[in-house]
Amino acid sequence: MIGNVKTNLEKNLRRAAINEKPQQYIEKGVKFSLFTAIIFWFLWSLFNGTFIEGLIATVLFFFICVSAAIVYPKYIARKRASLVEKDLPFVMLGLSLHAKARLTTEKGIEKIAKGSYGIISGEFRKVLEEVRSKGASLQESLLEMSERFDSRALKRSVMQIISSHENGNRKIGAAGLKRIGRDELSRQRSESREFSGKISILSLMFIAVSAIVPALFQSFMIVGSTFMRIDFTPLQVIAITTLIIPAIDVGVLLYIRTITPEFLK
Numbered sequence: 001m002i003g004n005v006k007t008n009l010e011k012n013l014r015r016a017a018i019n020e021k022p023q024q025y026i027e028k029g030v031k032f033s034l035f036t037a038i039i040f041w042f043l044w045s046l047f048n049g050t051f052i053e054g055l056i057a058t059v060l061f062f063f064i065c066v067s068a069a070i071v072y073p074k075y076i077a078r079k080r081a082s083l084v085e086k087d088l089p090f091v092m093l094g095l096s097l098h099a100k101a102r103l104t105t106e107k108g109i110e111k112i113a114k115g116s117y118g119i120i121s122g123e124f125r126k127v128l129e130e131v132r133s134k135g136a137s138l139q140e141s142l143l144e145m146s147e148r149f150d151s152r153a154l155k156r157s158v159m160q161i162i163s164s165h166e167n168g169n170r171k172i173g174a175a176g177l178k179r180i181g182r183d184e185l186s187r188q189r190s191e192s193r194e195f196s197g198k199i200s201i202l203s204l205m206f207i208a209v210s211a212i213v214p215a216l217f218q219s220f221m222i223v224g225s226t227f228m229r230i231d232f233t234p235l236q237v238i239a240i241t242t243l244i245i246p247a248i249d250v251g252v253l254l255y256i257r258t259i260t261p262e263f264l265k
Contacts (some may be wrong), residue, residue, distance in 0.1 A: 009070060015150050016076035029069030031040045032086035037062040046235070074150075080119065081151035086262040087117040089188065092157055092181030095164075099174035106131070106138060123148070138165060154185060191261050204258050214241060 009022045018025065041058040091112055098108030104127070113124035126143040139162050148157040160180045164173030221237060 009073065012073035012077050012150075016073040016080065017148075017150060018073055018076070025073070026070070029066060033062050033065035033069060036065050054183070077150045081149045082152070082262040083119045084123075084151055085184070086154050087182045088153055088157055091117050091120050092177050092184065093162065093226050094161070096174045096177035096181060097169050099164060099177060102170055105161065109138075109161075138162075153187070156180065157184075158259050169229035188261070188263050192264060195259070195261055195264065198255070198259065201254070206249070206252045206256070209245070209252055213248075214245050217245070219239070 006022050009025070013020060013022065013025060020028075029208045038057050041054055044054045044057060075197040092231045094112055094115070094117075095105075096106045099105070100112060103111075109124050110128060113121050113128055115121055117124075123145050127138070127145055130141040131138050141149075142162055145153045157180050160176050164177055167197045218241065
């Protein structure tokens with residue numbers, strides 16, 4: 001099991017463009033988690049928590065931080081895959097036009113590399129450098145490029161580019177590239193409609209957290225304290241209203257940004 005975790009972490013680090021070995025990355029993650037756990041214990045003590053509760057909470061927080069450090073490369077790998085897929089439809093349509101103009105696949109890739117297609121332009125420049133400077137074949141360089149990203153759409157597109165390169169019929173190759181480009185545009189439109197439905201609910205949630213919850217809490221503290229005993233110290237009330245609730249607001253905004261497709265940003 002540990003071997004599988006190490007293998008997956010190594011793969012995710014490579015796809016996240018983090019140039020570290022799994023062992024070195026885990027060591028840094030443990031050190032950072034230990035540092036944040038100490039800060040967490042200090043903050044816990046400010047709220048007059050008991051020693052045992054604070055120790056248990058700190059240990060749990062430490063393991064959460066370590067788990068987050070292990071998952072982080074996978075998140076970055078997916079982020080990079082989304083950035084690639086953002087411009088992928090236009091890249092494929094552009095290559096289709098270049099194929100119709102009877103340009104070679106290498107020339108078409110060169111034009112994309114010189115264009116403004118985000119991260120794909122940089123990756124295509126690496127492909128051309130491997131082909132022209134290191135003597136690698138175009139097919140091998142393209143396949144290696146696709147392995148640097150956790151994207152099925154990119155792998156499918158790369159296979160179509162290779163097929164177009166190996167196919168002597170320019171018309172058929174251009175049609176295949178165009179079909180992939182249109183399929184990716186259709187997928188993006190579908191994701192856009194799905195996100196529109198989610199953002200409506202999330203907007204209501206943000207309004208509730210940022211306006212309704214603070215008002216209810218403050219009303220409860222003001223009215224409730226007149227006829228019942230409330231176990232909140234003044235420091236805790238100030239921390240909840242000025243730190244915790246705004247932190248929840250920020251968390252909702254970050255979540256909305258996280259689930260927003262890259263092509264809509």
